[in-house]
Amino acid sequence: MTYAPATWRVGEFVLSLTAASEATKRAYRTDVIQFAEWASRSGLDEPGAVDRRRLRRYVAFLGVRGLSRRSVARKASALRRYFGWLARDGAIDADPSIGLAAPAGSGRLPRVLGAAEVSEMLGAGTVPDDAAELRDLLVLELLYGSGLRVAELCQLDRGACLAGDRHVEVVGKGGKHRRVPLSEPSIEMLAAWRNGGGDDFDTQHLRCPGDRDPAALFVNLRGNRLGPRDVQRILDRHATQPTHPHALRHTYATHLLDGGADLRVVQELLGHQRLATTQIYTRVSRERLREAYESAHPRA
CATH class of the missing domain: 1.10.150.130 (Tyrosine recombinase, N-terminal domain)
Incomplete structure (x- = not known):
């Protein structure tokens, strides 16, 4: 059958x-x-x-x-x-999946990049002259500096970041909209992208500029909206070791908590519906503090 x-x-x-x-x-x-x-x-x-x-x-x-x-x-x-x-x-009489259990996730803590690793990947935050490099660094800045999900970044339209604004409008899970602050390097690079950098990328790097997605903020060399694989390739070119794009979001959240940010503020910034989802980062933060203590204190 x-x-x-x-x-x-x-x-x-x-x-x-x-x-x-x-x-x-x-x-x-x-x-x-x-x-x-x-x-x-x-x-x-x-x-x-x-x-x-x-x-x-x-x-x-x-x-x-x-x-x-x-x-x-x-x-x-x-x-x-x-x-x-x-x-x-009404297609079936009863739902046979009620109570269907499956093993929980592995519970593995997300990888968090160190400050030195982030600095080496993103550089000094200055605006590059090359349009392709500008696109790549702006993508990475938005993932780390604003904690965007990869899908949220790929869905950004040209109107998501208004000129002169210091926030980006994203559409998260469940179609929920939220405004997220932009980092200072993101603001500067976004201004450069809007003031000719994006046009230079289209002219210099697109295989067929006429096929460009007109709504997308970022596109690949075919002119299509960036996809997760495109973002992974961008990260592969800049990361010092194999890194998944979502690790930048993990790092964003953990660094906020390390710096004293309130858990519920981080929850809102990440767009988590449940506080329990955000609380995993408190565990990451505590373990990082413990590692620092054990490596630095003579009586640890």
Whole structure:
């Protein structure tokens, strides 16, 4: 038995995720399709034939495949959203995913860059003459200086940072808007980007300037809006060691707390819905202080 897309209504489910980011929609679509294909191979030709036992067996199957606990937890979350939607829509009699448990995330602390590493990556904060270098450093400054998520940075439009303003308007998870302060280097580089730097980049580096996305603040060499892979390549060119772009957001939050910022202020700046999500950075901050104490105090 093969997977029949119309029967499982995955496309309709994805359209129902109106508040989710594009990355979440793509991930959930893949997760549900993978489950539907697995279920079809087991003789289940429609979502109404799925019961709780089958879902639990699938979660166990994912663990046997060697997926990380975080990946399994996300896939279980996708299935809960999917079957919950089907139940509310009346497509199935009961939601078999209620109570579906998956292992929690690994609990691994995020990597935090040291001050020297950040300085070496970003330089002195001066505005570079080269348009490509200006774009790259401005991207990195926004990730570290304003703590943006990669998806938030990629979605920035030209009107997100108004001339003379010291804040950037971003659209976070769930489509929620927030205003985030800009760092001083970001303000200077953004002014240079608006006053000819962006046009120079288009003229000097785009393969076909006529194909440029007219709304995007940053584009790649094809003229398309920057994507996560483009941002990773930018970071690879400037980081002193392999670093994920999200580490700059982790570093932003941890450095704020190290400097005495209030936890709820950091929560608002990061756009976290739950304070518990922000509290992981207090743990990072405490561990950094402990490491500094043990390396510097003679009786540690």
